Amino acid sequence: MANKKNAFYAQSGGVTAVINASACGVIETARKHGDQIGKVYAGRNGIIGALTEDLIDTSLESSEDIAALRHTPSGGFGSCRYKLKSLEKNRREYERLIEVFKAHNIGYFFYNGGGDSADTCYKVSQLSEAMGFPIQAIHVPKTVDNDLPITDNCPGFGSVAKYIAVSTLEASFDVRSMAKTSTKVFVLEVMGRHAGWIAAAGGLAEQRGIPVVILFPEIEFDQAKFLAKVKDNVQKHGFCTVVVSEGCHWPDGRFLAEQGTRDAFGHAQLGGAAPVVANMVKEAFGYKFHWAVADYLQRAARHLASRSDVEQAYAMGKAAVEFALAGDNAVMPAVVRKSSSPYVWEVGKADLANVANVEKFMPRDFITEDGFGITGKCREYLVPLIEGEDYPPYEGGLPRYVTLKNVAIEKKLPAFEI
Numbered sequence: 001m002a003n004k005k006n007a008f009y010a011q012s013g014g015v016t017a018v019i020n021a022s023a024c025g026v027i028e029t030a031r032k033h034g035d036q037i038g039k040v041y042a043g044r045n046g047i048i049g050a051l052t053e054d055l056i057d058t059s060l061e062s063s064e065d066i067a068a069l070r071h072t073p074s075g076g077f078g079s080c081r082y083k084l085k086s087l088e089k090n091r092r093e094y095e096r097l098i099e100v101f102k103a104h105n106i107g108y109f110f111y112n113g114g115g116d117s118a119d120t121c122y123k124v125s126q127l128s129e130a131m132g133f134p135i136q137a138i139h140v141p142k143t144v145d146n147d148l149p150i151t152d153n154c155p156g157f158g159s160v161a162k163y164i165a166v167s168t169l170e171a172s173f174d175v176r177s178m179a180k181t182s183t184k185v186f187v188l189e190v191m192g193r194h195a196g197w198i199a200a201a202g203g204l205a206e207q208r209g210i211p212v213v214i215l216f217p218e219i220e221f222d223q224a225k226f227l228a229k230v231k232d233n234v235q236k237h238g239f240c241t242v243v244v245s246e247g248c249h250w251p252d253g254r255f256l257a258e259q260g261t262r263d264a265f266g267h268a269q270l271g272g273a274a275p276v277v278a279n280m281v282k283e284a285f286g287y288k289f290h291w292a293v294a295d296y297l298q299r300a301a302r303h304l305a306s307r308s309d310v311e312q313a314y315a316m317g318k319a320a321v322e323f324a325l326a327g328d329n330a331v332m333p334a335v336v337r338k339s340s341s342p343y344v345w346e347v348g349k350a351d352l353a354n355v356a357n358v359e360k361f362m363p364r365d366f367i368t369e370d371g372f373g374i375t376g377k378c379r380e381y382l383v384p385l386i387e388g389e390d391y392p393p394y395e396g397g398l399p400r401y402v403t404l405k406n407v408a409i410e411k412k413l414p415a416f417e418i
Contacts, residue, residue, distance in 0.1 A: 005105055005106060005108060006105050006106045006107070007026075007041065007108035007321075007324075008042075008055070008106045008108065008109050008110065009023065009040055009042050009112065010047055010112065011043075011046055011076075011112045011142075012047065012111060012112065012114070012117040012120070013079060013081060013113045013114050013142070013143070014114075014191075014299060015073070015075040015079050015299065016073070016142060016143075016144055016155070016313075017073045017163075017305045017309075018073075018302075018305060019074075019112060019155070019156060019313065020073065020074070020075065020076045021069065021071075021310050021314045022140050022313045022314065022316050023042075023077070023112065024066055024067065024070045024314060024317065025313070025315065025316065025318040025319075025321075026320060026321055027040050027058050027061075027069075028067070028318070029318045036325055037108065038105065039057060040058045040059070041055040041056060041057060041106065042055070042056040042077040042406075043077065044078050045077075045078035046078065046113075047080065047082055048082055049077075050097055050100055050101075051100070051416055051418050052415075054408055054411075055408060056406045056407065056409075058404075060405060060407050061405060065402050065404055065405075068401070068402035069402060070310065071302065071310075071392035071393065071399075071401070073300050076402070076404050077404070077406065079113075083116050084120045084123055087123065087131075094124075096416050097124065097127070098127060098131055100413065101135060103412045103413055104412070107134060107135060108135075108324045109121070109136065109138070110138050110317075111124070111138075112139075112140040112142050113142055113143070114143030114154070115143065115147065115357065115358070117142075118139045118141075118148065118352055118355045121138070121139040121332075122137070122139070122352040122356040125137035125329050126330075136324045136327075136328065138321075138324050138328065138329075138331060138333075139332040139352055139355065140317055140333070141154050141155060141316055141332055141334065142156050144157055144191055144198065144299045145157070145194075146195065146198070146360070147195040147197070147359045147360045147361070148332075148355060148358075148360060149355055149358045149359070149360045150332075150355060151332070151334035151335045151336075151348075151350065152336060152337040153312075153335055155312050155316055155335075156299070156309070156313070157197060157309070158306035158309030158312070158386055159301065159304070159306045159310075160191070160198055160298045160299055161197070161201035161204075161306070162201070162304055162309075162386035163294070163297070163301045164198055164201040164202050164294065165205060165382075166304060167188065167294065167298075168210070168241060168243060169204075169208055171241065171292070172205055172210040172241045174186075175290070176210075176238070176239050179239035180238065183289060183290050184238070184239050184289070185230065185234070185240050185242065185278065185287045185288075185289040185290075186239075186241050186242070186289065187243075187274045187277050187281075187291040187292075188202065188242070188243050188274065188292055188293075188294060189245075189272075189273050189291070189292070190202065190244070190246065191245075191246055191298060191299070192245040192247050193246060194247050194359055194361065195359060195360065195362060196217050196219075196361075196362045197362060198298070199214050199215065199243050199244065199245040200214065200216070200362060200374050201382060203243070203373055203374035203378070203379075204379065204382060204383070204386070205241070206373070206374075210241055211236070212242075212243060212373065213229050213240060213241070213243070213373075214242075214243045214244075214245075214373055214374065215242065215244040215245060215273075215277070215372075216245055216248070217361075220249065220250070221249060221250055221256060222251075225372075226277075226280075227280065227285075229370070230285075234287065242278075242281075244277050245273070255273070256277065257273035257276065274292065274293055275291055277291075278291040302392055302399065302401070305390050306385060306387065306388060306390070307389055307390040308384060308385060308386075308388055310390045311390075312345070315347055320332075320333055323349065328349070330351065330352040330353065331349050331351055332349070332350045332352055332355055333349060334347070334348040334349060334350045337384075340383075341384075343384035362378075
């Protein structure tokens with residue numbers, strides 16, 4: 001096809017153990033449709049790569065290296081935390097995008113990210129109408145927070161949930177063995193600003209006889225009730241494990257972990273809920289404690305990825321290209337659960353107008369009545385998402401991950417300051 005357009009793919013926000021699997025799905029599928037799609041350019045460091053015309057030519061990567069993305073964690077092309085303002089507030093950025101897209105014959109835009117990325121993708125999808133430039137924008141879902149609406153779950157979450165469930169179980173075995181004369185309380189802080197999906201995964205360790213107290217963002221923190229729950233567990237079991245979401249907050253809305261600073265999206269920067277909670281327990285009961293912050297470890301642990309998560313991440317990238325070729329715009333492929341046991345899912349489609357700026361929280365019936373645990377309904381939801389292993393290849397005792405060449409194409413436009 002003489003008039004076939006090139007594609008632009010970019011990764012946004014916090015990366016995951018499986019976001020590169022989505023990249024693999026996009027690039028491999030586009031290559032299979034070379035009669036309709038030209039080259040796939042990747043933005044170096046997300047949307048910033050588009051604004052600065054720093055485009056990576058993925059056609060220079062071998063098929064073997066692109067395939068290896070499927071088992072490589074983090075963002076193979078670099079990610080960013082950068083949110084486009086509205087067209088009315090910052091028209092120059094949108095005009096710049098059009099200039100770059102025109103200069104490089106780009107007609108397809110695939111943005112791989114979470115809620116803020118869905119918003120950016122939706123804004124870009126409106127370019128053809130608002131500024132007279134044809135661009136098909138497809139959002140590829142990704143977020144460890146699992147807080148995108150419509151889709152049953154988000155690629156990236158299942159692997160984080162698996163890591164947290166396993167880490168909670170293993171650390172609890174350690175604490176249990178030391179509790180008689182040493183540590184009685186272990187506190188694990190996990191990601192989750194407003195939604196407690198990741199924290200909920202720690203509750204799966206209860207199936208192995210572990211006393212777990214979970215602090216969800218959806219439940220206002222009650223210090224007296226929390227301390228009473230911990231004391232009861234220690235008295236009954238000799239020890240207690242606490243999984244606290246970074247978004248746990250007081251009744252007035254203040255985060256336990258709030259640092260008083262904000263990130264590029266205007267979100268309060270969090271960090272430090274675990275020591276706050278651990279010291280509460282120490283001051284109340286004198287129990288010896290240890291605490292840990294899962295931080296990047298939980299989202300980078302490709303060696304412990306969930307097989308279903310890897311498969312879904314790839315499927316979302318593949319479907320995004322197929323949707324674009326079918327003429328879709330301003331949509332997002334989604335996971336549709338057909339059955340939990342046996343686990344059956346399929347690819348669905350969501351309009352970005354219903355996705356952008358909408359957060360999905362833990363349903364109240366997923367949380368126990370006392371607010372400190374997960375229900376059977378929540379377990380039924382979570383277990384299929386963490387089942388199955390998809391180990392990367394190993395060499396010399398370490399996973400063999402790929403580092404792409406990431407060769408930039410020649411720039412055609414003047415420099416642009418962001």
